[in-house]
Amino acid sequence: MTRYRFETEEHQIFRDSLRKYLEKEAVPNYDQWENNRLIPKSFWKQLGEMGYLCPQVEEQYGGLGLDFSFGVVISEELERVGSSLVGVGLHNDIVVPYIESYGTHEQKKKWLPNCVTGDAITAIAMTEPGAGSDLANIKTTAIRDGDHYIVNGQKTFITNGINGNVFLVAVKTDPKADPKHKGVSLLIIEEGTEGFTKGQKLNKVGLHAQDTAELYFEDCRVPVENLIGDEGKGFxxxxxxxxxxxxxxxxxxxxxxxxxxxxxxxxxxxxxxxxxxxxxxxxxxxxxxxxxxxxxxxxxxxxxxxxxxxxxxxxxxxxxxxxxxxxxxxxxxxxxxxxxxxxxxxxxxxxxxxxxxxxxxxxxxxxxxxxxxxxxxxxxxx
The missing domain is CATH 1.20.140.10 (Butyryl-CoA Dehydrogenase, subunit A, domain 3)
Structure with missing residues (x-):
C-alpha cells in the first residue's frame, strides 16, 4: 500500500529497505545516542554507503540523481525513529541543495561526492545571538582582502555543529548595504580553517542526540573561491x-x-x-x-x-x-x-x-x- 499518490514501486522498495536498515542499526542504538548526546559519525558513513545521503545529487558527483520524493521517504523514516535524526534531513534536503543550485562545477566536484559518502557532514549557519528570523540584520562580516574574505562573528543554535565539517555560513560582505539584505552572501567554511572554532555542544530540552553548537570566527581567512553564488545575493x-x-x-x-x-x-x-x-x-x-x-x-x-x-x-x-x-x-x-x-x-x-x-x-x-x-x-x- 502506497503512502502517497506519487509513490511508485521503486519508492516502496526504497522505503522498505531503509526501514529495515534503521530497525536494525538505529532503533536499538537510539536511546544510547540520546544518552551520549551525539549520533556517531559511523552512522553517517553507513547511510552514505547505503545510498541514503543526498540521493538527489547528480550521478557525475556521486549521487543517484533521484528527485525530492525520495528525500521525503528518507525524512519520514528517520523521523519515525526519532527527531534527533533531523540533522540528516538538514544535510540532505537543506544545505546540499544550496551547493547544487548555486555552486560552480568546481565547487560541486570538491564537496558533493563527500556529502554523498558521509565524509562531509554539512550545516547551515544563519542564526546569531542577536539575529534569528531577521536574517537581513546578521552581524557576522566577511570583508574582502585580496583572494580571501576575513570573517568575524558568531553563530548559534547550529544543527550538526559538532559533527559538521562543511559549513554554509551567512555573512555580511557589505555591512553598509542599503537595503541591508543586499549585503548578505554565503560562504563555505570548512572545519580546520584558521580562526574558526566550535563551542561546546548546547544542552537542549529535547533532541538530545542531535548536536547543536555555537560557532566562532575570529579573523578567519576564507578563500574567495568558497563564495557560493554571487556576492550580495545570499539573502x-x-x-x-x-x-x-x-x-x-x-x-x-x-x-x-x-x-x-x-x-x-x-x-x-x-x-x-x-x-x-x-x-x-x-x-x-x-x-x-x-x-x-x-x-x-x-x-x-x-x-x-x-x-x-x-x-x-x-x-x-x-x-x-x-x-x-x-x-x-x-x-x-x-x-x-x-x-x-x-x-x-x-x-x-x-x-x-x-x-x-x-x-x-x-x-x-x-x-x-x-x-x-x-x-x-x-x-x-x-
Missing amino acids: LYMMDKLQQERLVVAIAAQIASEDMLETTIDYIKSRRAFGKPISAFQNTQFKVAEMATKVELGKTFLESLIEDHIAGKDVVTKVSMAKSWLTETAREISIECMQLHGGYGYMEEYKIARRYRDIPVASIYAGTNEIMKVIIAKNLGL
Whole structure:
C-alpha cells in the first residue's frame, strides 16, 4: 500500500529497505545516542554507503540523481525513529541543495561526492545571538582582502555543529548595504580553517542526540573561491531555499503526530482501568477521534504540497501554513497523548515522553510560526 499518490514501486522498495536498515542499526542504538548526546559519525558513513545521503545529487558527483520524493521517504523514516535524526534531513534536503543550485562545477566536484559518502557532514549557519528570523540584520562580516574574505562573528543554535565539517555560513560582505539584505552572501567554511572554532555542544530540552553548537570566527581567512553564488545575493538564495526547508519541517511534524497517535492507540488498548481498557471510555475515544482527524487532514494537505513542490510550483504561502499548523498540531497531540498514557507518559522509558520534549522546537526553527503567519498574511494581501 502506497503512502502517497506519487509513490511508485521503486519508492516502496526504497522505503522498505531503509526501514529495515534503521530497525536494525538505529532503533536499538537510539536511546544510547540520546544518552551520549551525539549520533556517531559511523552512522553517517553507513547511510552514505547505503545510498541514503543526498540521493538527489547528480550521478557525475556521486549521487543517484533521484528527485525530492525520495528525500521525503528518507525524512519520514528517520523521523519515525526519532527527531534527533533531523540533522540528516538538514544535510540532505537543506544545505546540499544550496551547493547544487548555486555552486560552480568546481565547487560541486570538491564537496558533493563527500556529502554523498558521509565524509562531509554539512550545516547551515544563519542564526546569531542577536539575529534569528531577521536574517537581513546578521552581524557576522566577511570583508574582502585580496583572494580571501576575513570573517568575524558568531553563530548559534547550529544543527550538526559538532559533527559538521562543511559549513554554509551567512555573512555580511557589505555591512553598509542599503537595503541591508543586499549585503548578505554565503560562504563555505570548512572545519580546520584558521580562526574558526566550535563551542561546546548546547544542552537542549529535547533532541538530545542531535548536536547543536555555537560557532566562532575570529579573523578567519576564507578563500574567495568558497563564495557560493554571487556576492550580495545570499539573502535571496536563502529565501528561495526556505520553501523546501519549511516543507521538510512540516513532514517531520506530520510523521511525529502519526507515530504518537499509533503508539497511544496501542497503549490505551492494553492499559486497563476500572476493569476495562481505557480505550473503552468515551472521553478517550473522543480524544483519539479528534487527533486522528487532524492527522488525516495534515497528511492530505502535505501530499498536495509535496507534489506541487516537486513540480516546481511556488507554494510559499501553503508551505508556511503547513509548517505552522502541522508543528502546532504535533505539539497539541504530544500533550494529549502524554495525558492518555497517564503517569507512564512522564517516564523516560516511554517514547511519548521523548516526543513531548522534542516537538516544541519545530515551531521555532526554520522561521518561527509567528513569522509563518506574517508571511501568510502578507501573501494574502493584508
